[in-house]
């Protein structure tokens with residue numbers, strides 16, 4: 001990365017002038033803590049006493065024998081507090097807010113997971129918290145909205161535009177430019193203007209540091225490959241960062257192939273060349289857009305991967321061919337989910353199941369004693385509605401219908 005936050009041609013900070021001062025302040029504060037080893041120690045202590053870090057690396061013996069190799073190791077971010085890797089980033093930014101002397105945090109959220117993580121951090125560290133969410137998403141993600149409110153956050157339904165994530169981003173930016181003296185904008189993935197991509201992947205690098213030590217001590221060697229799902233790119237960058245210097249380790253990012261790449265219903269920006277370079281939401285990267293730069297609609301069974309942009313850091317690694325990108329379809333993802341539940345007793349988030357699906361597809365071409373690591377970014381409890389629907393579970397359907405009747409009575 002250069003000084004202005006470019007990774008090759010990607011990244012930068014394309015922001016309204018009103019935000020210059022606050023981004024500069026964030027840059028300075030982050031640059032200071034990066035040089036201050038007591039900050040990382042404080043962060044590690046918080047994460048180990050509040051959020052189950054280090055998360056385990058599990059040898060998936062049944063899956064390994066099912067496929068006849070390779071040896072599958074699963075990094076268990078599903079066991080992190082709030083059920084995913086998201087808290088790693090959010091708690092790190094929370095500690096930085098303390099150093100900047102601010103007392104309020106805001107965030108935008110689509111699926112709601114980042115909103116829940118941010119509301120959790122605000123409760124724990126004592127900040128007031130406002131979460132912006134498109135009105136359509138508020139209706140779709142009622143359980144997450146409920147928990148954000150119980151955790152003390154104000155959830156603002158955004159009624160502008162299509163009333164989805166991008167409209168919530170605009171509203172959050174408006175709030176930030178009005179209240180930047182007291183308020184920090186907590187971005188949820190390794191996207192957006194500099195220094196967010198760098199800062200978010202810095203906090204997520206805790207995954208890769210742990211995983212590298214764990215695989216060396218458990219398998220006695222480095223893995224042949226590492227698989228991670230890619231939405232904005234933060235969990236992938238987190239786990240990959242531990243292995244970037246190891247030229248023998250192949251890094252594989254798995255995007256949302258949705259209903260198939262021959263349809264328009266997917267969110268694959270890198271794997272098969274569907275994205276093109278553009279500037280939006282404050283940074284330059286590959287977006288899913290038409291020739292006029294209008295953003296396209298995306299689709300995935302996993303809400304957390306359903307995103308038009310991708311981390312500028314991953315875009316640069318893609319161009320350098322340092323990371324290989326693939327895409328898994330909704331169908332492959334549901335099959336992978338079912339298999340890992342039955343064989344290992346682990347319920348993966350549908351996002352994370354993309355990484356599993358990518359690995360399962362390639363397993364037959366690997367040797368029995370090859371070692372691979374899969375980053376399981378989160379747990380699947382949140383996906384109960386989607387999974388039950390997809391599996392066509394009749395008992396679940398009648399349970400929902402009975403509940404609905406109870407409420408309307």
Ligand SMILES: *Cc1c(COP(=O)(O)O)cnc(C)c1O
Nearest residue numbers: 231232233234235304351377378
């Ligand atoms: C949000 C989310 C993702 C996608 O975000 P990245 O920044 O690409 O990691 C993946 N998995 C889970 C479980 C999530 O909640």
